[in-house]
Amino acid sequence: MNNTFTLNSSFGKYARSGVLHTRCGDVQTPTFMPDGTRGAVKGLTPQQVVGTGVAIVLANTYHLHLNPGEEIIKNLGGLHLFTNRKGPILTDSGGFQVFSLDKHAKVSEQGVEFKDPSNGNKYFITPEKSIQIQLDLGADIIIAFDHLIGLQNSNPKDVEDAFSRTHRWLDRCIVEFKRLTKGLSKNNRPLLFGVVQGGLDTKLRKKSLTLVQESEVDGIAIGGLSVGETREEMAIILRELAPRYDVSKPRFLLGVGTPEDLRIAVDNGIDMLDCVLPTRNARHGVVWATNDQKTHLTNNKFSKDKGVIEEGCDCYTCKSGFSRAFLRHQFKVGDPLAGTLASIHNLRYMMRICEMLQKK
Numbered sequence: 001m002n003n004t005f006t007l008n009s010s011f012g013k014y015a016r017s018g019v020l021h022t023r024c025g026d027v028q029t030p031t032f033m034p035d036g037t038r039g040a041v042k043g044l045t046p047q048q049v050v051g052t053g054v055a056i057v058l059a060n061t062y063h064l065h066l067n068p069g070e071e072i073i074k075n076l077g078g079l080h081l082f083t084n085r086k087g088p089i090l091t092d093s094g095g096f097q098v099f100s101l102d103k104h105a106k107v108s109e110q111g112v113e114f115k116d117p118s119n120g121n122k123y124f125i126t127p128e129k130s131i132q133i134q135l136d137l138g139a140d141i142i143i144a145f146d147h148l149i150g151l152q153n154s155n156p157k158d159v160e161d162a163f164s165r166t167h168r169w170l171d172r173c174i175v176e177f178k179r180l181t182k183g184l185s186k187n188n189r190p191l192l193f194g195v196v197q198g199g200l201d202t203k204l205r206k207k208s209l210t211l212v213q214e215s216e217v218d219g220i221a222i223g224g225l226s227v228g229e230t231r232e233e234m235a236i237i238l239r240e241l242a243p244r245y246d247v248s249k250p251r252f253l254l255g256v257g258t259p260e261d262l263r264i265a266v267d268n269g270i271d272m273l274d275c276v277l278p279t280r281n282a283r284h285g286v287v288w289a290t291n292d293q294k295t296h297l298t299n300n301k302f303s304k305d306k307g308v309i310e311e312g313c314d315c316y317t318c319k320s321g322f323s324r325a326f327l328r329h330q331f332k333v334g335d336p337l338a339g340t341l342a343s344i345h346n347l348r349y350m351m352r353i354c355e356m357l358q359k360k
Helices: 046-051 061-066 070-075 078-083 095-100 127-137 156-180 202-214 231-244 259-267 277-283 324-333 337-358
Strands: 005-011 015-022 025-029 031-034 057-059 089-091 105-107 112-115 122-125 141-143 191-196 219-222 251-253 272-275 286-289 293-296
Touching: 015 337, 025 031, 025 337, 031 057, 031 277, 031 337, 046 337, 061 070, 061 122, 061 127, 070 078, 070 127, 078 089, 095 105, 122 127, 127 141, 127 156, 156 191, 156 202, 191 202, 202 219, 202 231, 219 231, 231 259, 259 272, 259 337, 277 286, 277 337, 286 337, 324 337
Parallel strands: 031 272, 057 089, 089 141, 141 191, 191 219, 219 251, 251 272
Antiparallel strands: 005 015, 015 025, 105 112, 112 122, 286 293
16 A cells, blocks of 8 residues: 555546545545635634535645744644644645735745735745745645746746746755655655646646656645636646556645536546635635536525525535525625535535545
8 A cells, every 4th residue: 555645446537536645644535625724714613614524624834924923833733733623734835826926926046035915024935945834834735835827928938937947946845855854754744745837838747747756755736727727728738647647646736626627637637626716705605506506695586595505415504404595695794604604515515526526
């Protein structure tokens, strides 16, 4: 048995189910991870998150570094005690903020200088610093620092430069990771994932995957496919990579998370996905139901609707009988309970898809 990932079954052309082994427990795959950006999945208690079937949660390295800081979290016992979460936690590297905060970020070979738009404070994150922060946070899976750029209006040279820098930074991440975890057994240290980049250039993507898989990483993260490309463009890249994965390593698609995207990703060999979308949509009254149908609960037609979001759904919201009329009313009066109940349903909807796929 590989002590990072155990394959249970394969189905379709590239899809598979298995078990991801972390120091904090096993995770059945395929799986979806909600984003607890600042240490909590917004509007939900850890118990409510677990109640949806979620097995692993993502936290954001950049934002936790800014506030409250990894030193405070470490001194308080790490993310698990700080957030009151018992299950596995994954932290991203801060690489996404190189893209999302590009107007406030200066990239150099050494690292990235970020300027906090809220107060003007400057923070410099290097590959080594990203690894240090994530280890201090106490995550069970950490991601190598990468250079992510937007795909719109990007010229080929920029894409290739970011690809090359990502792999030079990966080498530095691995050196720092090995230095800081020296003496720890694999069962007692976090897993390190390297990031595949290359924009929509299939040749760069395949080369990037080869480089990551030949390095000393525990898993593969596919980055840069949630930055404005179409669903078909994403699917093309995933199809190109699908037959080239190392069967022994888990594969994680960063930042992607609609039901349709989840199905496409799993069909192409992905084991793990994360996204803010299910809970963000829910807080704005948008939920998924049968056949991935998107429903806007704030619509006036639900003002007298006695039905639940989805008949037959086993989430707390639907099982408890909260009607569409009640949810619409709560959204209209601005009660945060509406977002909580809708978030519970959306996370459970995503996990029901995963659980169905895990049984194949």
